[in-house]
Amino acid sequence: MKDEKQDVIQHDHNHDGIDRRGFLKCMVWAGTGAFCVMKGGVLRSYSLSRLSEVPSGSGGELNFVQISDSHMGFNKPANPDVAATLKAAIDKINALPTKPEFILHTGDISHLSKPEEFDTVQQLLTSASTKDVFYVPGEHDVLGDDGQQFRDRFGKGSRGAGWYSFDKSGVHFIGLVNVMNLKAGGLGSLGTEQLEWMEKDVKHLSKSTPIVVFAHIPLWSVYPDWGWGTDDSAQALSYLKKFGSVTVLNGHIHQTMQKVEGNVTFHTAASTAFPQPKPGSAPSPGPMKVPAEQLRSLLGVTDVNYLSGKHALAVVDSTLE
Amino acid sequence: MKRIFAIVSGVVLSIIALVAVDARLSASSTAAASSATEIKIDNFSFTPPTITIKAGTEVRWTNRDDIPHTVVADDKSFKSKALDTDEQFSFTFAKPGTYNYFCSIHPKMTAKIVVQ
Numbered sequence: 190m191k192d193e194k195q196d197v198i199q200h201d202h203n204h205d206g207i208d209r210r211g212f213l214k215c216m217v218w219a220g221t222g223a224f225c226v227m228k229g230g231v232l233r234s235y236s237l238s239r240l241s242e243v244p245s246g247s248g249g250e251l252n253f254v255q256i257s258d259s260h261m262g263f264n265k266p267a268n269p270d271v272a273a274t275l276k277a278a279i280d281k282i283n284a285l286p287t288k289p290e291f292i293l294h295t296g297d298i299s300h301l302s303k304p305e306e307f308d309t310v311q312q313l314l315t316s317a318s319t320k321d322v323f324y325v326p327g328e329h330d331v332l333g334d335d336g337q338q339f340r341d342r343f344g345k346g347s348r349g350a351g352w353y354s355f356d357k358s359g360v361h362f363i364g365l366v367n368v369m370n371l372k373a374g375g376l377g378s379l380g381t382e383q384l385e386w387m388e389k390d391v392k393h394l395s396k397s398t399p400i401v402v403f404a405h406i407p408l409w410s411v412y413p414d415w416g417w418g419t420d421d422s423a424q425a426l427s428y429l430k431k432f433g434s435v436t437v438l439n440g441h442i443h444q445t446m447q448k449v450e451g452n453v454t455f456h457t458a459a460s461t462a463f464p465q466p467k468p469g470s471a472p473s474p475g476p477m478k479v480p481a482e483q484l485r486s487l488l489g490v491t492d493v494n495y496l497s498g499k500h501a502l503a504v505v506d507s508t509l510e
Numbered sequence: 511m512k513r514i515f516a517i518v519s520g521v522v523l524s525i526i527a528l529v530a531v532d533a534r535l536s537a538s539s540t541a542a543a544s545s546a547t548e549i550k551i552d553n554f555s556f557t558p559p560t561i562t563i564k565a566g567t568e569v570r571w572t573n574r575d576d577i578p579h580t581v582v583a584d585d586k587s588f589k590s591k592a593l594d595t596d597e598q599f600s601f602t603f604a605k606p607g608t609y610n611y612f613c614s615i616h617p618k619m620t621a622k623i624v625v626q
Contacts (some may be wrong), residue, residue, distance in 0.1 A: 222597040263576075265595065266576075267576065300578070301578060302592070310514050328615045328616075329578070329615070332578070332591075332592040333591055333592060335528060370615060371615075372620065372622050373610065373611075373620050374611035374617060375618075376617070376618075413618075414618070415554075416616055416617065416618040449562045467625065472553045473553035473554035473555070473575075474554060475553065475575055475576055475577055476577065
């Protein structure tokens, strides 16, 4: 699908800088990716093919990029060269008009938790325009050792299974782990210890602090039949009710989706490795095989801009084409 | 000289013994392989999802998906490593009972073995 349209939507009924109707309109584009910039309560969304027309001044106070699901080591027909598509993602990052301050990797760095898979991703990311990468693990990164290797490599200063928080330009970031100790028949899980930590972590923050939560498995029920949700995410989100702006960034489902619920904007990023089917559209969520010439249109990176005082983050998806 | 011969023949004998043990081992594992009950992991599910077997039966799981899966008992009494495409895991159920198991990577995948 090639959308050429550009929407300018002006609805800010709650006077909180969040244009809910605008975000909902953005959701219609889910799957093809959209570039959304929030400025002065006006949401602008651009189709990917017009990314070059985005004004360079739209950068804001903070720019960062989310990548996800590199699955290094995967070599099946859905994408026999996941290193090449990760490289393409890095090229995309390096071509952004505004250099991002850091990269968030929302998990499934590796396919089988093998040291050489982690090595390759770390090596490739050294060519990115920013050297700061914050990781949370996917279920593929904690195989066989309950995430010990992941924490040894990426979890310095983290707690428990690898969760942590940090502040950048007035935005509070919380990296959560919801891929450990999964119960039979269940979904992703945060667990009591992590929830208690999170409650304390946000308690002292003023309600005007923008919050970004990032974790591998979606913290909203995308499609529980395929395990695309987190059992105790409602508890985690209840700690964030007082905040005016909450953005939740996830991976795992290998496609972009957005949803707005009250003060919270949910967003999932595309994979850099292989696409997965839309919820319920296939017998299982296994890798989707598409013609080689279409593959890169279904993979991607997410660019996020934060404009101070506007209470919202603009979330941008672009494909690897 | 006699002593050296004794040592040499001793070594030769132990090699023969080792080969014999080896042959027996491979013979028994082949026999077990043909009698094992097969469970296929395909499209993020265990097929068949429920099987009933006699105590002492070996069950063998084969992952036919492009994505790794595990075979883990709810009570952790058996647990495979992550099985990549076409990799297998076997377990012999000695005692009667109902064994619920799941994929610890994709916990929506659940199944059960009934041992009589």
